[in-house]
Amino acid sequence: MAPPSKLQVTTLSLLRLVKEEASYHKELEQQQARIQKLESGSNDENAEYILNQERKALEETKQVFPTLKEKIKTAVENLNEQLEKNKEAGGEASTEEVTKAHEAVAKGLEAMREAS
Template sequence: MPPPSHLAIATGSVKRLLKEETSYRKELAHQEAQLKALQDKIEKGEGNEDGNGEFIVKQQQTAIEQTKAVFGPLRERLDAAVVKLEDQIKLREQSGAPEQEMEAAQAILEQVKAEKDASS
């Protein structure tokens, strides 16, 4: 079996980074929901029996901030991977690449564009 082409590697990198970003977005949503539930419990007087409710809230807020901090560098890596993929597509269009690889690369670029538009 021949090694994967540079186009396939670039496509895989973009796909992996998109998956990673989606995972972090889900984690952030989950953390924010937990924080809201905890704050609601404390407001009702239910979640502070041992007196550390405020500490737990601060810990949860710190975790949320740490998760949010991941998005900047991750987006930079994703943008760089997209540029590399676009370069590989241009090279492969000139030299001829398997149709299946070109379709996969174009599809992942469309997905990146759609997700970027949705998050803006």
């Protein structure tokens, strides 16, 4: 089996970042739901402590997004460069690789728009 091309590696890297970003959005929603549940009232004597911990975790999750957005932006730029190099080299990569790369760029751009 041939080693993956630079285009494949860059594509997979971008897709991993997009997946990670989606995972953080899901985590953010879950944390907000837990906070709402705790704020709606709990008879637990540790409720205030737990609420504070959940709020801290929520803020930490929110702090991840700017860095992740920048990483996605860089990965999109790198993938676009790889696509240009492939085009200049006469299309060394298969059409399937190029198609996957273009799809990854679209997903990366969509993730950046959602993060804004």
